[in-house]
Amino acid sequence: MNHCPQALTLTRQIMQELSATAGIQPTRLAIPVGISNHHLHLSLADMETLFGYGATLTRMKAVKQPGQFAADQTVTLHGPKGDIAGVRVLGPLRTTTQIEISIADSFVLGVKAPVRMSGELQESAGIEILGPRGRVQAKRGTIVAWRHLHISPQQAAQHKLSDGMEIDIEAAGPRGGIMRHVRVRVSEDAVLELHIDREEANGFGLHNGDIVHRWQQAC
């Protein structure tokens, strides 16, 4: 026996009364999807080891977040179990080298990469990086990206979101559902975007630019 229908009907009545009292309309945050393939960010020292002293990253194309770009430069990741070639470098340079792969990639390479937010590299996996001019043995820095939302301070304030909080995101379609633990990243000039990797996208049947929504239980 399922009491949901009665309970939900009552809940809606309660919600309507509470909303009427407060005189507000709930807003629904619509977010475009951005899908990341495996890639890496390089420190100046590692970039020069891989591509030669005095080399610079050259822009192949801009990515959606302002200032960042996909570089012409690619590397090969060399793991205990296998290699992945043609892994693209994302610019600009960073203070620390960071390699972002999928869970499937981690099996191909034979490395245990934790699911982590960018920059949270404690106890992350090591990997060897092969470039045209040299190789880097990264002792750590290999992660599977934690799904996250890029948003500007203005939009964050409008939707009562703050940097570091986790929200739920709902996707429609035959593989639709709800993603929990989507980390909010508030930054100046951020373009509103849900960043997920290719496996998350395919698992939910999502394509670049698809619109997903913030989900709040019974609201």
Place this chain on the structure above:
Amino acid sequence: MNHCPQALTLTRQIMQELSATAGIQPTRLAIPVGISNHHLHLSLADMETLFGYGATLTRMKAVKQPGQFAADQTVTLHGPKGDIAGVRVLGPLRTTTQIEISIADSFVLGVKAPVRMSGELQESAGIEILGPRGRVQAKRGTIVAWRHLHISPQQAAQHKLSDGMEIDIEAAGPRGGIMRHVRVRVSEDAVLELHIDREEANGFGLHNGDIVHRWQQAC
């Protein structure tokens, strides 16, 4: 302003009273996860074309659903954009050949495979199948598997599930969330199992044998 806390507190009180009145306890269905890699099922005619007249599928290992097995035999899928080698045949033979790939595979091969339940092959994609003794040009039969739940008639009755209905499944963990549209497949001798593909598993951070639960909103 978010009214969820008040509404949900009230909902729980309502649920408790209704449950108390009916004198029931809600049961929560716990389901082991089974992850499928790309594979195919063959008709007798196609099997003989690929492996030779009079050939038979030989058992490499049993799979969880009774009577089915992974065969020693593998094929190469040949698409307009690329090949995938070592794709395993699942036995026993079926009346119709069916090829089950991931969305990532569909890009490698260059075929548009719809997300479909097993056997629902109308307007599914064609593919060329290469075997050691011949090749089959399948005009259709290539699909991305629709996530589904295998359950016996007894367990289905116990949990008020019927063949063909769709339920929601909740997964825990950093990539946790809710999968909607999980199709229920009731069959004699079925072993309780949620069948998802590798991309769905990695998208939700799930491993073979992990336990997930049926999810019912506000219940």
